[in-house]
Amino acid sequence: MGHYIVRRIMIAIPVFFGITLLSFLIMNMAPGNPVDMLINPNIPKEMLELKKERLGLNDPLFVQYVKWLGGFLKGDLGYSFSSFAPVSQLIGERIGPTLLLASSSLLVGILIAVPVGVISAIHQNSKLDYIMTGLSFLGTSIPPFFLGLGLIYMTGIELKWLPTGGMKTLGGTGGISDIILHMILPVTVLGVTIAGKKVRYVRASMLDVLQQEYLRTARAKGLSEFIVTNKHALRNALIPIITVVGAEIPLLLGGSIIIEQVFQWPGIGQLTMEAILSRDYPTLMGLNLVAACIVLSTNLITDLLYAAVDPRISYN
Template sequence: MTRYVLRRLPSAVLVVLAASVVIFSVIRLVPGDPVATLAGPDATPEARDAIRAELGLDEPVVVQYLQWLAAMVRLDPGQSYLVGGDISRLVREGLVNTLVLAGGALLLAVVLTLVAAVGGVLAHRRGVDTLLNGVNTAAVALPTFVTGPLLVLLFAVLLPVLPAGGTPPEGFWARPDISVQFLLMPALCLALPAAAALTRFLSEALRTELEQPYATTARALGVGRRRLVLTQALPNALPAAVTVLGVQVGTLLGGAVLVEAIFAWPGLGMLAEQAISSRDYPLVQTLLLLSVAVFVATQLLTDVVQALLDPRIRLGAS
């Protein structure tokens, strides 16, 4: 397993390095000048030149990139131009909220997937399959900016049982019962599309496994459908499902931007929106590179888990 991980690490590092070049280049193609925003409309050319020199924007682009890359390697991205404050602190505070939201959504998606996919295959009825297909189609077709307001209208206005948005005022760990109430709606909104995609994939994978020769033999020997699904088909279908789950993690992180805006959840999505609106180069670059790094790390972790579940993968890599 160690050899398998070491073989995957160089490509992961190269992807992050290539992403850093693309991010740094694209950000500077975006219209707008942070110096003009900081200096104000009435600033003199001398004042603007002084601000540009202070921010290091008068250096050649290659030098700026190397300085930024070195700062990222040191985990010291510097100060925010316009949002204000130390970037490390801003990212750390937003990252906690985003990880709580994404983690809650991921847990909900996995639970919903297992219940729907395994339950549907065990039920083995046309009516159940039709209902699940309809729910999956609706969950995939409706974007989060539609399901979010619908959830707020239902559970915060018509049936006022959950808060409409925000985070627990005393923090997540002071009152876990209150935290669950704040987390439930945004996590459900974010989890529904991922759960629908996972349910469709896992259901088909389970049905495919039940058509394999070993399943036919097991049924001939008198093994019940429940035992066959839970002890044979599900373990065999999990490695491929884990790969899809890894892709859905990236989807969850991307969808968190809209969900955070809908539910006033102060995470990295809202921070990125503020940074992009104000042309805050260092903060935008840091957030984008962090997103790529998290996605690459998630894919690497997914491959490791898949290799643990399926020995043929790590044996093939060896």
Template sequence: MWRFLIRRIVFGIVVLWLVATTVFLLFFAGPADSVARRLAGPRAPIEVVDQIKDTLGLDRPLFTQYLGFLGNLLRGDLGTSFISQTPVSTLILQSLPGTLWLVFGAAVLWMIMGVGGGVVSATKPRSLRDRTLTVLVLAGISLPTFVLGILMIYLALSVFPGTGLQPGPYISPFIDVGAFLSTMVMPWICLAVVQAAVYVRLTRGSMLDTMGEDFIRTARAKGVPERSVTYRHGLRAALTPVITQFGVDVGTLLGGVVVTESVFGLQGIGQLMIRSVRDGDLPVIIGAAIMAAAFIVIANILVDVAYSFLDPRVRLA
């Protein structure tokens, strides 16, 4: 198992290196004046452009700049925002808690709803509850996130104002738990409903395939209770593709839940990216892109760790 994980970690490092190299070439390859102008923005005065060129050493050979870029990344230095003159790493760390709480809270909900609904649907295929869940899944997949978010805000503020739920900026649970929950419950539900629809179909299909395997028939022939066959044997084997999708989704969403954060006014990575794109703050965009790639790589490594517990063949490998 350790050899398997070491290979995955090395592969993840290679992926991050390729992403960093691609980002560097995309933004820094070219004449020094044009690169400085692109980084400063089209409306920046010439003095700012010259300052950026001198600060970043854009007159140096491209390979020298590349080595400096990688060295800064290894030290955790993502550069400095040209708009706020704040280190990019500081801006990301300030915005990260809101996104982390949003994604992890929603992830718990959508896994419970998605896996639970998929198992219920798979144990009685083509039954009334299976068809009902199919209709709900299609509605969840078809409903845009911003429409569901706006509808939830309207219900909370106009129809059911006594619920205490309200949209607003992220508040740390270590400061005020009640305010934290009142601002996060609706985003959690909104994001989870849309994601859970996919997981219901994925779990159902994987469960139906697994329940027809030889080891399931063997377990039943040995007299194993049907509940144990379903949950201990069938569900465990069927979770492999679900965990794969889960790792991809969590890693991607940690890079910024743009729509959900915008609808509910949360100050997270998604909002930071929107402001950076609007202001043309390329250092922040570069830093956030590399950070998003790192989240995806880390999430996939954690998925590989989960494989070793779900599938004995991975441990043997």
């Protein structure tokens, strides 16, 4: 197992730097630059050119990338072009709320999808199966931003049950209970979206396993249906489920950008939008680094979970 992990890490290193290079090139190919955002009739063109020179924007792309890479290898992600704060500080302040929102939403989505998918598979082609499948399609079809705005209007504006935005109440103490109240709406939206997509995968995986011969043998031995379903069938159905859940994590970070905008959640989603609108290259590169690390580590953890779930899989 240890050799496999080391080998995967060695493979991930060139992939990681390849991602940074492609991200840098694509980002700089987009029209506009940070100085263009400062265009004002009262600013002379000479001042704009001087600003570009100081920021290094007049250097060739390869030179700019090498300078950024050299700083990264020294642990320096540079400074934001818009706020002039260290990029590492900006990301450090925002990554916690995003991870809290994403992990909570993923947990809620799994807790909904797995039981619903299992029950739907057990009662295949029944009314209950049709109802649960229909609800899963509904959860997948509703755009997250539309569902979020609807929940804000109903529970926040009309009924005034829950806060409609932010992570803490302005002027409040910001305790755990306050954070949980602010998390309910965004976690509900993301959790419903995740569950809607994953119910069908769980159902299909369980249907495939329920048709295997060894389950008939387990029933013939007198095992209860609960043990047959939850101990034997569900465990063998987990491998494809782990695959789709692992693939959901990077998508979840991308989807959280929209939700963070809707609910004004102070995470990296908001920071990403601010960096895009201001053409803040150092901040965007720092965010791409975070995304690349999450994707590569998630893929490794997913592969390791295969061996934990199925003893037949070994990486020795």
